[in-house]
Amino acid sequence: MNAPAPMIRLTTQRQIILEELAKVKSHPTASELYDMVRKRLPRIGLGTVYRNLELMADNGMILKLEVGGTQKRFDAITDPHYHIRCSCCGKVDDMELPIIDNLVNTAAENSSYQILGHHVEFTGVCPDCQQSQGINAIQ
Amino acid sequence: MNAPAPMIRLTTQRQIILEELAKVKSHPTASELYDMVRKRLPRIGLGTVYRNLELMADNGMILKLEVGGTQKRFDAITDPHYHIRCSCCGKVDDMELPIIDNLVNTAAENSSYQILGHHVEFTGVCPDCQQSQGINAIQ
DNA sequence: ATTATGATTGAGAATGATTATTTAACAAAA
DNA sequence: TTTTGTTAAATAATCATTCTCAATCATAAT
Numbered sequence: 001m002n003a004p005a006p007m008i009r010l011t012t013q014r015q016i017i018l019e020e021l022a023k024v025k026s027h028p029t030a031s032e033l034y035d036m037v038r039k040r041l042p043r044i045g046l047g048t049v050y051r052n053l054e055l056m057a058d059n060g061m062i063l064k065l066e067v068g069g070t071q072k073r074f075d076a077i078t079d080p081h082y083h084i085r086c087s088c089c090g091k092v093d094d095m096e097l098p099i100i101d102n103l104v105n106t107a108a109e110n111s112s113y114q115i116l117g118h119h120v121e122f123t124g125v126c127p128d129c130q131q132s133q134g135i136n137a138i139q
Numbered sequence: 140m141n142a143p144a145p146m147i148r149l150t151t152q153r154q155i156i157l158e159e160l161a162k163v164k165s166h167p168t169a170s171e172l173y174d175m176v177r178k179r180l181p182r183i184g185l186g187t188v189y190r191n192l193e194l195m196a197d198n199g200m201i202l203k204l205e206v207g208g209t210q211k212r213f214d215a216i217t218d219p220h221y222h223i224r225c226s227c228c229g230k231v232d233d234m235e236l237p238i239i240d241n242l243v244n245t246a247a248e249n250s251s252y253q254i255l256g257h258h259v260e261f262t263g264v265c266p267d268c269q270q271s272q273g274i275n276a277i278q
Numbered sequence: 279a280t281t282a283t284g285a286t287t288g289a290g291a292a293t294g295a296t297t298a299t300t301t302a303a304c305a306a307a308a
Numbered sequence: 309t310t311t312t313g314t315t316a317a318a319t320a321a322t323c324a325t326t327c328t329c330a331a332t333c334a335t336a337a338t
Binding site: 066067068069084086087093095096097103104106107110111112113114115116117118119120121122123124125126127130 | 208234243245246249250254256258260262264265266269
């Protein structure tokens with residue numbers, strides 16, 4: 001789990017997974033990605049997508065987001081940034097907020113843990129859901 | 140999912156789940172709690188534990204932590220506070236850091252979401268794992 | 279007290295996400 | 309070209325969680 005991550009070869013499958021992930025601004029789940037990739041590689045297996053997402057995340061080529069909700073999500077943009085998750089539909093978007101480096105320092109001073117990183121996740125209602133809620137909320 | 144949460148009756152099962160959760164400073168998973176509760180109520184079902192944790196979280200009686208890792212964790216302390224998760228053993232501890240109220244304001248200004256809250260999760264290596272890693276790391 | 283009504287339970291089946299296993303195809307090295 | 313190791317696909321297995329349902333319990337009305 002803590003090995004320095006071995007270099008991996010960029011096979012057709014890996015390249016296409018990477019391309020499809022980079023293509024979208026959303027943060028697809030493994031099975032969403034599976035559906036996207038299958039349009040170009042109809043015979044690819046779901047297991048292959050999982051395995052390679054995991055591998056590429058270990059290599060720092062992509063980001064694995066362990067955000068709330070049941071499924072993990074992936075991100076081709078590896079610069080650290082915060083996320084917001086719609087508590088209504090589960091969608092995850094990037095948050096346009098600078099990373100607070102100071103948080104890690106403050107944390108290190110207040111904890112006996114060896115701090116490795118941090119992650120901020122906002123919850124809220126996305127514009128789409130605000131609209132449909134407005135309709136339903138008349139009661 | 141967004142209803143104002145109906146009042147619930149405090150059954151024996153619910154009370155004992157609540158008591159066992161309040162008893163520990165850790166943030167047990169549903170099945171850890173199941174094991175704890177079963178010592179006092181040997182015939183309780185795992186489904187009952189899941190069902191009632193969910194209900195009590197909806198009622199704000201407890202906190203459901205959607206932190207990283209595969210399992211959800213629960214917390215009897217409902218004041219908002221931050222957490223740190225050991226990336227080695229998965230343990231979750233409280234973080235002795237004041238909540239940054241300002242974050243929500245800043246977020247609201249920079250997003251089209253209607254912000255409901257936020258949650259900060261640090262990752263790091265806990266003291267226990269630092270020790271055992273020290274041993275393993277000689278290579 | 280008796281009965282009706284709905285809430286809650288325990289047991290286990292079902293589901294959904296993920297990981298592991300097996301066998302086959304493939305690529306690089308010898 | 310045989311050998312060796314890497315990667316893939318298919319599928320089985322696992323894990324956490326949710327669902328279903330008959331049985332039980334609590335409460336209020338008779």
